[in-house]
Amino acid sequence: MNNEQDLWTYTLQPQDDGQKYQEILFRKFHFSRKLIQHLKQAEERVWVNGVFTFLTARGKAGEILAVQLQTPETNSIPGEDLPLEILYEDDYFLAVNKPAGQVVHPTPRYPTGTIGNAVVGYWLAQGEARPFRPIHRIDRNTSGVVVVGKNQFAHQQMAWQHTHRRIHKCYLGIVEGQVKEDQGVINAPIALAPGSFMQRQISLEGSPAVTHYRVLERYQDASLLEFILETGRTHQIRVHCQHLGHSLLGDDLYGGSLARIDRQALHSSIYEFNHPLTGELTSIQAPLPEDLLQLLRGLRSFNA
Structure with a gap:
């Protein structure tokens, strides 16, 4: 058996008794059928109590199933x-x-x-x-x-x-104008715009798209928003902001002004998920870059 630090392990429970190892991996731990097939085709990568086994074998409660994931x-x-x-x-x-x-x-x-x-x-x-x-x-x-x-x-x-939908994604964006509602939900399907390979638009024929937003700060003619995505469509926040009537600053593709910043004022701030090895919540955060910080300083100076 390989280095134990490189192994994914699980102790079979009474309810696993008599189940095939591949079904335990698929149903309980969401291993894909493709990954299970790769495990079958590779050289020894699955062991029970330290002894190589086939995934089609049936388990017994108390056994330690180990899988070599790093190859x-x-x-x-x-x-x-x-x-x-x-x-x-x-x-x-x-x-x-x-x-x-x-x-x-x-x-x-x-x-x-x-x-x-x-x-x-x-x-x-x-x-x-x-x-x-x-x-x-x-x-x-x-x-x-x-x-x-x-x-x-x-x-x-x-x-x-x-x-x-177990992943939590949070974005920060600065939009044109003062958004009146403190928070809201934009539920509007998105499709590729006719004649374009890049631009998207709201369309009843499009894929479902849901964005939650919350106003964090308001300025004289702009607002800082937090966005939480239920779906992850291409250009989703950008299209939904235009649909809301408050395009992202700098997003000239979707109606935003380039006067203050030369790119869409949008930042992927937080990405959270349950770590597949431990099940623990893993939260990754990225600080705002200097161009957005400078933009916010300028906007706040008008409010002072």
């Missing part, structure tokens, strides 16, 4: 030596504070200089090779928390939590 992998994109502000790291996740202007994953338009290139370069410098698996993405000109899975198990477990 050698290869890089999916080139690594680069780039600045990287790390907010959190353990054996399963890496979270970074993305600056505005940087793309999360390489694209034909932005093949290098991305968070992905920086993360892979960081891993290579430590002698580690693994694919870049972002748990979520934020727009190029949005700053803040980006979480990356360090193995297939971590990525798959977070996909399950996302599907079952």
